[in-house]
Amino acid sequence: MRLSGFDLACQRGGRDVFAGVSFSVASGEALTISGRNGAGKSSLLRMVVGLVRVAHGRIALDGGDPELNVAEQAHYLGHQDALKPSLSVAENLRFWSGFLGTGAADVVEPLAAVGLDTLADLPAAYLSAGQRRRLSIARILAVKRPIWLLDEPTSALDAAAQQRLSEFMRAHVAGGGLILAATHSALGLTDAQELRLGGGR
Numbered sequence: 001m002r003l004s005g006f007d008l009a010c011q012r013g014g015r016d017v018f019a020g021v022s023f024s025v026a027s028g029e030a031l032t033i034s035g036r037n038g039a040g041k042s043s044l045l046r047m048v049v050g051l052v053r054v055a056h057g058r059i060a061l062d063g064g065d066p067e068l069n070v071a072e073q074a075h076y077l078g079h080q081d082a083l084k085p086s087l088s089v090a091e092n093l094r095f096w097s098g099f100l101g102t103g104a105a106d107v108v109e110p111l112a113a114v115g116l117d118t119l120a121d122l123p124a125a126y127l128s129a130g131q132r133r134r135l136s137i138a139r140i141l142a143v144k145r146p147i148w149l150l151d152e153p154t155s156a157l158d159a160a161a162q163q164r165l166s167e168f169m170r171a172h173v174a175g176g177g178l179i180l181a182a183t184h185s186a187l188g189l190t191d192a193q194e195l196r197l198g199g200g201r
Contacts, residue, residue: 001063001146002026003048003070003178009056010043017043019056023180023195027063027146030169030179030189035197041182042079044197045149048180049076064146074147075140079155081132085125089116089135092124093142100143110141114164129156137165148172150181163188 002024009019018040025031033041046052048059050071061070083092093107111117114134119127127135133156140148148169154162166188169179173189181187 001061001178003147003180004060004062005044005048005057006060007057008044008047008054008059010040010047010052011055012043012052018197021057021195021197023193025178025180025193027176027178028173030173030181030192031195032187032189032192033180033182033195033197034184039197041197042151045076045151045180045182046078049074049149051076070147073145074149075143075145076149076151077136077140077153078151081136083124083127083132083135086123088121088123089127090120092135093138096139097142100145107138107142110138111135113141113168114138115161130158130161133157134161137168141168146177148177148179148181150179150183152183153181154183154185154187 004024006022008021010017021044023031033044035041043052047054048070059070064073084095087095089111090107093111108117111120114137116131116134116138124135153165157165169187169189173179
């Protein structure tokens with residue numbers, strides 16, 4: 001599998017965010033996207049997953065399931081943790097497993113991996129920001145998809161949780177997955193390619 005972008009341009013709110021951006025990342029590889037605030041890191045990830053219109057250029061996926069588009073083969077972890085506050089931690093994870101088409105999933109193992117197994121019955125409304133982020137990470141562990149699109153994935157995580165996330169990412173790449181991650185900080189992916197976006201404010 002190879003995910004590529006060719007001469008991409010993005011416009012938001014009537015302004016040019018970036019132009020002439022190209023990348024290519026294959027199974028077993030990671031690409032980190034860096035740059036100043038406003039350079040378009042989040043916009044690029046959202047463009048790849050289909051949430052932002054491609055103003056110019058194209059995105060191509062070679063390999064994978066020919067019946068599915070990029071979004072259907074990817075996990076997108078954005079700035080906002082998509083949780084239902086009235087549902088428990090475990091219920092949130094079961095909801096996402098069903099929504100993403102995998103049916104009932106075992107939530108015990110992914111919750112234990114992120115250190116939330118003892119809070120499985122707690123309503124998500126009572127989680128801290130770091131715990132909410134860890135629950136979002138549990139979603140990408142519970143439902144297997146080859147492409148991870150991660151936008152500032154270490155946001156709100158303490159040092160121990162950041163270390164666990166690095167381990168999850170390295171395991172995903174080692175298992176043939178691919179990662180695009182927008183970040184301001186090191187992610188522990190020593191062999192990752194880097195795409196630096198200019199501009200910003």
